[in-house]
Amino acid sequence: MAKPKVLTGLDMGGGRVACVLAEQDAETRTVKALASSCVYCRGLKGGVVVDIKETASAVAQAVERCEKTAAAETDEVYLGIRGVHLQSQNNHGAYNISRADKEINSEDVQSAIENAKAVPIANDREIIHVIPQSFSIDRQRGVPNPEGMEGSLLEADVHIVTASSSHLNNLIKSVAKAGFKVEESFYSLLALAECVLTAEEKELGATLIDMGGETISIAIYVDGGIKFSKDIPYGCDLITRDIAYGLHTSREAAREIKEKYGVTYGTLLGDDEEIPVPSLDRRTTHSVKSGFLLDIIQPRVEELFDKVREEIQRSRYADIPGVGVITGGGSLLRGTAEQCAQRLGLREVRSAGVQRELTASGEEFFSPALSTALSLVLYPSVKACDMGERSGSKRSALSGLANLFSKLEIFGRD
Numbered sequence: 001m002a003k004p005k006v007l008t009g010l011d012m013g014g015g016r017v018a019c020v021l022a023e024q025d026a027e028t029r030t031v032k033a034l035a036s037s038c039v040y041c042r043g044l045k046g047g048v049v050v051d052i053k054e055t056a057s058a059v060a061q062a063v064e065r066c067e068k069t070a071a072a073e074t075d076e077v078y079l080g081i082r083g084v085h086l087q088s089q090n091n092h093g094a095y096n097i098s099r100a101d102k103e104i105n106s107e108d109v110q111s112a113i114e115n116a117k118a119v120p121i122a123n124d125r126e127i128i129h130v131i132p133q134s135f136s137i138d139r140q141r142g143v144p145n146p147e148g149m150e151g152s153l154l155e156a157d158v159h160i161v162t163a164s165s166s167h168l169n170n171l172i173k174s175v176a177k178a179g180f181k182v183e184e185s186f187y188s189l190l191a192l193a194e195c196v197l198t199a200e201e202k203e204l205g206a207t208l209i210d211m212g213g214e215t216i217s218i219a220i221y222v223d224g225g226i227k228f229s230k231d232i233p234y235g236c237d238l239i240t241r242d243i244a245y246g247l248h249t250s251r252e253a254a255r256e257i258k259e260k261y262g263v264t265y266g267t268l269l270g271d272d273e274e275i276p277v278p279s280l281d282r283r284t285t286h287s288v289k290s291g292f293l294l295d296i297i298q299p300r301v302e303e304l305f306d307k308v309r310e311e312i313q314r315s316r317y318a319d320i321p322g323v324g325v326i327t328g329g330g331s332l333l334r335g336t337a338e339q340c341a342q343r344l345g346l347r348e349v350r351s352a353g354v355q356r357e358l359t360a361s362g363e364e365f366f367s368p369a370l371s372t373a374l375s376l377v378l379y380p381s382v383k384a385c386d387m388g389e390r391s392g393s394k395r396s397a398l399s400g401l402a403n404l405f406s407k408l409e410i411f412g413r414d
Helices: 052-070 106-116 165-177 188-196 199-204 237-247 251-261 290-314 336-344 368-387
Strands: 005-012 016-024 031-040 076-081 087-096 125-137 140-143 153-164 181-187 206-211 216-222 225-232 274-278 285-289 323-327 349-351
Touching (some): 005 368, 016 052, 016 368, 031 052, 031 368, 106 153, 125 165, 181 368, 188 216, 188 323, 216 290, 225 290, 336 349
Parallel strands (some): 206 323, 323 349
């Protein structure tokens, strides 16, 4: 009987490294998370390496903690990439079917996508994802799967994500310095969307917001495909900083106070209780009213969602109705979903972790705080279930439309 395969997801976020170690059954391909860890890292700023030595040390600690808890060893990781150096755009491509039978095959589909990905990019950037959105045959739009159909003109719409080559290389060097190999790397937001959003939400329209510490990631899905994605340089660590400054305490104590007592709406306060606040050196303690803490938190949360709203309004999809889904550690603050709905004008917003049917993991792994790291180990198998096994480069993307792309190459740089 074959041994389960050990999978490791490494979310290189802003100021921290989150890791999930899982095992995949060799026969059923079921993935079960075994351990998780989070290590704060001064070598990462907004998903970008600023100190390779510090980052490598944090990676080693995060993975080794998981290995110890799970009593398992790993030497390869699925690397999650995030940060404002990532850029995305939509593009259109076409391919003429010149054969007499006019039957579209996988090579024709591949050629249409290749033409669609032909966009000018700077020398210091590279394409990391090309995600097919939809197809048209002889001007008939809305074709989900053109293979096997007949037509003379095949057109493809795609979503393209590019990244700074130097920032990608520094991330991979940090992982290598820690003693691990990057098996594949993904834009964290794309893996997250596949594992958090339901198929119906993506079809009807959904705005996914990943509330990280130093960045907030935004994805908009319409008609089943991703139409917009962006990381913005604002995150929930700003709330922690405001609390530390306003209460004259340490960042660590501010984070604990935020998680235990923090709310974003006055109606959630209840009694105006006294909150103990340790001094910077933790030798003495003073207290503040919970209403005073609300006065610190609420304006910053509103500002963060206003920044998100500005980005959505700059896209072409601001007026498309749909649901809002928030995830990430920042979404755990009580009242955040309500604030999101109000500031973004959404009728429905839910805070979510990974869909439970995707993994047999324990309850603790479904926390929104672990959504990205868990999504990274699930993403390849989730897409394989839809599309069949596909080979690809180290920086490839297992993304596309279900069933169609089992024969397509994955786009990325070796």
